[in-house]
Amino acid sequence: MTTTASTGTNALLETFGYGAADQQKLHETYRYLHTHPELSMQETETAAFLAGRLEELGLEVFTCGGTGVVGILRNGEGPVVGYRADTDGLPIRENTGLEYASTATGTLEDGTAVPVMHGCGHDTHMSVALAAAELLARTPGAWAGTVVFIFQPGEETAAGARAMVEDGLWDRAPKPEVIYGQHVWPGVAGGIEISSGTAMAMADSWRVTVLGKQAHGSQPEKSIDPIVLGAHMIVRIQTILGREVPARESAVITVGTFHGGLKENIIPGSAEFTLNVRSFEPAVREQVLGALRRILAAEAAASGAPEPLIEEISSFPRCYNEPDAAAGVIDALRGSLGGENVRVVPPVMGSEDFGLLADAIGVPSVYWMFGSTRADRLEAGEDVAGNHSPEFAPEVEPTLGTGLTAALAAILGRTGAGAGAGELS
Numbered sequence: 001m002t003t004t005a006s007t008g009t010n011a012l013l014e015t016f017g018y019g020a021a022d023q024q025k026l027h028e029t030y031r032y033l034h035t036h037p038e039l040s041m042q043e044t045e046t047a048a049f050l051a052g053r054l055e056e057l058g059l060e061v062f063t064c065g066g067t068g069v070v071g072i073l074r075n076g077e078g079p080v081v082g083y084r085a086d087t088d089g090l091p092i093r094e095n096t097g098l099e100y101a102s103t104a105t106g107t108l109e110d111g112t113a114v115p116v117m118h119g120c121g122h123d124t125h126m127s128v129a130l131a132a133a134e135l136l137a138r139t140p141g142a143w144a145g146t147v148v149f150i151f152q153p154g155e156e157t158a159a160g161a162r163a164m165v166e167d168g169l170w171d172r173a174p175k176p177e178v179i180y181g182q183h184v185w186p187g188v189a190g191g192i193e194i195s196s197g198t199a200m201a202m203a204d205s206w207r208v209t210v211l212g213k214q215a216h217g218s219q220p221e222k223s224i225d226p227i228v229l230g231a232h233m234i235v236r237i238q239t240i241l242g243r244e245v246p247a248r249e250s251a252v253i254t255v256g257t258f259h260g261g262l263k264e265n266i267i268p269g270s271a272e273f274t275l276n277v278r279s280f281e282p283a284v285r286e287q288v289l290g291a292l293r294r295i296l297a298a299e300a301a302a303s304g305a306p307e308p309l310i311e312e313i314s315s316f317p318r319c320y321n322e323p324d325a326a327a328g329v330i331d332a333l334r335g336s337l338g339g340e341n342v343r344v345v346p347p348v349m350g351s352e353d354f355g356l357l358a359d360a361i362g363v364p365s366v367y368w369m370f371g372s373t374r375a376d377r378l379e380a381g382e383d384v385a386g387n388h389s390p391e392f393a394p395e396v397e398p399t400l401g402t403g404l405t406a407a408l409a410a411i412l413g414r415t416g417a418g419a420g421a422g423e424l425s
Helices: 011-015 020-035 044-056 122-138 160-166 226-237 239-243 282-302 323-337 355-359 375-379 396-415
Strands: 060-064 068-075 080-086 105-107 113-115 145-152 178-188 192-194 197-200 202-211 251-260 270-279 309-316 319-321 342-344 365-373
Touching: 011 396, 020 044, 020 122, 020 396, 044 060, 044 068, 044 122, 044 145, 068 122, 068 160, 080 122, 080 355, 080 396, 122 145, 122 178, 122 396, 145 160, 145 396, 160 355, 178 355, 178 375, 178 396, 192 323, 197 365, 202 226, 202 282, 226 239, 226 251, 226 270, 226 282, 239 251, 239 282, 251 282, 270 282, 319 323, 319 365, 323 342, 323 365, 323 396, 355 365, 365 375, 365 396
Parallel strands: 080 145, 080 178, 178 365, 192 342
Antiparallel strands: 060 068, 068 145, 105 113, 192 365, 197 319, 202 270, 202 309, 251 270
16 A cells, blocks of 8 residues: 555545545545534434535435435446445534534433534544545546445434435435445554454344332332332343353343432332343344343233333344455455455444345445554553543544545445456555
8 A cells, every 4th residue: 555645645545636635625524524413313404514515516416314315426337336424413512622522512302402422423424425425526437337325314323224215215316236334433543344244233222111109118018119120120131141142142231221219218100221232143132132021021020010111212223244245345445455454353232224224125235444543542552532432533634534545445346447446546
């Protein structure tokens, strides 16, 4: 891999004439988006900004799934490739100290006003996708075919991909033969991590309302105590992993919240907790969810209480890198970024709704991670802030340049003049 010190670019970017002015525009786009985050499925201003930029580039643009935006870039006969970037921020008060830090606020579904931050790095994803669209649009001789850019809302709540599919995404856009996506994370800046096969976990989140009977704290015999009952449920469900899921399989159950009561001398009539389940295999997923329902009902019966109410908060689908498609992406990434900078790794327990876009039309997809932390910080053992932290602040470069190179390499691996993107560098 060759690099240019002034811009941090490599040979693949130079194929597109990428220079200092392009990098400055990429950085300005990133800073703007970082400063203006919006909550899941509320990305109205973000969608308008994205649509405007895509229209300026001459793409066919339409909105989909509420605040989703699709841009179609056609360049003659050839493969159709999808590329997805997510757009939503998180209810986090930013604490990075950056001059372009977010001071934005938003409103949750229950009416609560909250600070908003791009604490998961979706601002980098959008910036990279816009830059890739611009470079491809202005360099038609480097590739042929069609690229469908999908700017998807609501990833954090697993609502966006489903909303776009249900709103007719694949009835209105050309169906791709493969869909690509990537995510920034606090790994080594300039590096890529990718899996073959399962890439990320499925995830299910529930809200469980434990029903009891209210009474005075001095008369517990007149109550059905939902706090004690809820505590038994929470302890018992952890045995699912140790005593029901085979040791060679992977799953995680987390109880993230527990709320019950208003005063120390009143046994409340109900309590509520939320839980999250992660798994890699569909059979394990169904086993764990079935065991949860069985245990929750049984513990309630043991206490003489009604069955608890179970409400699904979110459900993230599988994120699966089809091995043949993943192999092509790995070759393309190594050709453009250098073999030493691309690692094939086991799947992670994080979750994504990205896979639903491809599963909906039965095509393969490939998803990978690109790093955002200077190597010397990691080597020194610094406590580096990760995704969903109020201190999450990717190194602007080489993070953005790496993400842009990776996006182009993958797309060109299907649409480029050579067999792989590396041949164009």
